[in-house]
Amino acid sequence: MRVFGGAYLAFVAGVVFWPTPVDRPAAGTLAHMFVWLHRHGVPLWFGYNLFEWLANVAFFIPFGVLAVLFGSRVRWAVVAACSVSTAVELSQWLFLPQRTGSVLDVLANTSGAFIGAALAALWTRRRRRAL
Helix, strand or coil, X not given: CHHHHHHHHHHHHHHHCCCCCCCHHHHHHHHHHHHHHHHCXXXXXXXXXXXXXXXXXXXXXXXXXXXXXXXXXXHHHHHHHHHHHHHHXXXXXXXXXXXXXCHHHHHHHHHHHHHHHHHHHHHHHHHHHHC
């Protein structure tokens, strides 16, 4: 589990401190994908902004899972995720001119960590009861 945790943290660091938006190389493909989806009945409200927000939620689910599995309570996992995400977004805003720091990203990341932490807490509780 420590290896997975270290790999996840390295991946997160690589993504959040990449000097340009990480989805820039796929921008054209994503645009075509949403045009295709909308032409085939997917509602217009499901577009790039929602997709990116959900990606930020998913990005921090492992953070919450790992925090609980390493011994944190759900609330501390969420506080830690919010703190880390705030530091990341401030760093992007201050030091990476091609990146955009966003309060919505902090909310999405924190939400993802909460989901992951809650799932891990439920799983560990059920596992303890089974023993």
